[in-house]
């Protein structure tokens with residue numbers, strides 16, 4: 001898998017950065033020629049995950065890039081923070097479960113919106129979520 | 137850098153058209169501003185035009201549902217108009233049904249929906265029955 005042009009690294013430390021995250025991911029989705037529906041799904045997932053990085057992770061970064069696997073082109077976005085981490089991943093990925101006042105749809109919903117979803121988290125060390133969407 | 141979304145008034149209807157990608161604080165401001173304006177203006181309907189909105193995530197979705205619930209409590213009906221097809225598809229897959237939020241395909245249909253709701257409630261549009 002090789003990385004192509006159009007990468008971007010974005011700090012996520014304030015509300016504005018969640019807006020910027022949506023813009024960066026939309027640009028990548030367009031560069032990758034995802035369909036409008038697939039673009040919308042990817043940007044929505046990115047918005048949820050960027051907000052989690054900010055609100056639950058205490059801030060972090062987003063890295064977005066165009067990737068290629070053989071003939072397939074895709075967009076990969078990595079959200080990383082060194083916040084409190086998630087003790088029970090299975091619970092956190094349950095529809096409707098939130099440790100706060102959220103609707104608990106961010107993680108479970110964004111997983112449904114993308115092709116590949118990976119989450120790594122260690123209590124006290126932080127959380128990394130990687131999502132990928134392939135062009136059809 | 138939160139911004140204020142303008143709220144227009146036409147008769148007893150408040151109209152909001154979301155034209156920019158709002159950060160979360162601006163979304164919350166809009167919620168509060170609308171509640172205040174509903175009371176101030178004694179409006180009976182709120183129309184939220186999202187035809188320019190490219191994505192609705194759980195935060196914005198919750199705001200729409202909350203505005204509908206608050207206005208209902210303040211004697212106004214809310215209708216969300218102009219949702220893009222890609223947004224609707226994504227919302228359903230995200231798991232947000234927006235139950236309790238009335239929607240219409242465009243502004244015109246939204247206004248008619250409000251008229252009907254109001255007429256139905258006051259019995260104003262009851263057809264005179266031919267005897």
Ligand SMILES: Nc1ncnc2c1ncn2[C@@H]1O[C@H](COP(=O)(O)OP(=O)(O)OP(=O)(O)O)[C@@H](O)[C@H]1O
Nearest residue numbers: 052056057085092098099102103104105106107127
């Ligand atoms: N980056 C993170 N760091 C620490 N905890 C997290 C992180 N992301 C998610 N979580 C935990 O997982 C839970 C579920 O996340 P999810 O995004 O599904 O729901 P939410 O953020 O609480 O609500 P919503 O996103 O629907 O507004 C959160 O309540 C939080 O406890």
Ligand SMILES: [Mg+2]
Nearest residue numbers: 052102106107
């Ligand atoms: Mg969330």
